[in-house]
Amino acid sequence: MTLVTGPGHDDTGHDHPAGPASGLLAGRSVALVHEWFGSTGGSEKVFLSIGDIIAHAERFVLWKDGDAHEDSPMRESWLARTPLKASKALALPFMPMAWRTLSRKDYDVVISSSHAFAHTVKLGSSERTRYLSYVHSPARYVWSPHFDGRGANPALGLPRKALQAADLRLSRHVHSYAANSREVQARIRRYWKRDAHVVNPPVDVGFYADAPAADRQQSRDYLLGVGRWIPYKNFDLMIEIAAAAGLPLVIAGKGPQEAALRGLAAKAGVPVRFEVRPSDERLRRLYWGARALLFPTHEDFGIIPVEAQACGTPVVGIDAGGLKETVVHGETGFLVDSLDPRQFVPAVRGAAELDRARVQAGAAAFSPAAFAANLSRWVTDATG
Incomplete structure (x- = not known):
């Protein structure tokens, strides 16, 4: 079976609508499962997109934060009724059990959206159920804590080996994996010794x-x-890069580092403006007004760089992770093999010379139509 990587096209070379996906798994009972569901980040958007493509599927999550997506009914696990939902790190050891006690109902197909233990889910007792898993990353806390400092939580130190063993043992029944990028495909092969198809988000x-x-x-x-x-995410490095390049910086988003970043910004020597929780329309305007998006982050895939490129805005980031898949070095941005802010300055200057139309064209391969076509091929091949 070949890797699923490219978008679907009609005779004119444009993305075609996801018509074939509208009947995907019609006539079969389907369950979609996802980890915890909070603010709509990249993995949540993928889960919702799969739900749009397989509209008749029943949806399960470990828990929902607040009233997240009340318009999309989701059944919660028993973890939602415990204090553990307040701490993902403390809840991790209990997640495999939650995924094995979620429902006694038999389904024809179960598709998990996994970045922790969702791929270990097993529902009912039927031996005919086909299990598919779309993987955003093998659990970083468990397998690659060096990518994300949050994985250094002392609560995970001792049980990490046990969690790795459980992760492998409880996922043997998965019939087919899809990875959100070649980066994650390589991790699945390295950690789980399994092959995976690539279906970009x-x-x-x-x-x-x-x-x-x-x-x-x-x-x-x-x-x-x-x-x-x-x-x-290295926003402190972004401030240093802007200062080294002598250019203003806009930081958009939210998070616990806000106070620390504002303190660094006050000493940067260049104007730094914060945009807290911008709307989609405001974010689009920010993308269009930027000389370049700074993204010195090792991401599994990285949706933000694709959004920026859709606005004709080049990306300046590190030569690692998903950026190697979404940025064409020297054409749609520049990838730097360093975390020294001075090494980013030539890339920032070069970004201003790139062809904006070429930058924008590169983003088309990651459209919702491309995702629907690629996901449909993977699911159809895996379920027969």
Whole structure:
């Protein structure tokens, strides 16, 4: 079976709508499961997109935070009724048990959206159930804590080996894996010794590309950083890069590092503006006004860089992770093999010379239509 990587096209070379996906698994009982469901980040968007494609599927999550997506009914596990939902790290050892005691109902197909233990889910007792798992990453806390400092939680130190063993033992029944990037595909092969198809996540490139005229006519005179303000995203490095390049910086998002970042910004020597929780429309305008998106982060895939490119905004990031898949070095951005802020300065200057139309065209391969077509091929091949 070949890797699923490219978008679907009609005779004109444009993305075709996801027509074939509308009847995907019609006539079969389907369960979709996801880890915890909070703010709508990348993995949650994928889960919702799969739900749109397989609209008749029943949906399960470990728990929902607040009233997240009341318009999309989701059944919660027993963990939702415990204090453990307040601490993902403390809840991790109990997740495999939750996924094995979720429902006694038999399904024809179970599809998990997994970045922790969702791929270990087993529902009912039927031997005919086909288990498929779309993997955002093998649990970083468990398998690759060096990618994310949050994985260094002392509560995980002793049980990590046991959790790795449980992860392998309880996922032997999975019939087929899909990875959100070649980076994650390689991790699945390295940690789980399993093959996986690549199905890149959907990005609403049409929304970001089709900006109002006023957004398109901005001067592109600042650098931009977007995302959650947490340590591994390296917003402190973005401030240093902007200072080394002598350019203003806009930081958009939210997170626990806000106070620390504002303190660094006050000493940066260049203007740094914070945009807290911008709307999608505001974020689109910020993308269009930026000279380049700074993304010095090792991500599994990285939806934000694709959004920026859909606006014709080049990406300047590190030569690692999902950026190697979404950024064409020297054409749609620049990838730097360093965390020294001075090494990013030539890339920032070079970004201003790139062809914006070429940058924008590169984002089309990650459209929702491409995702629907690729997901449908994977599911159809895996379920027969």
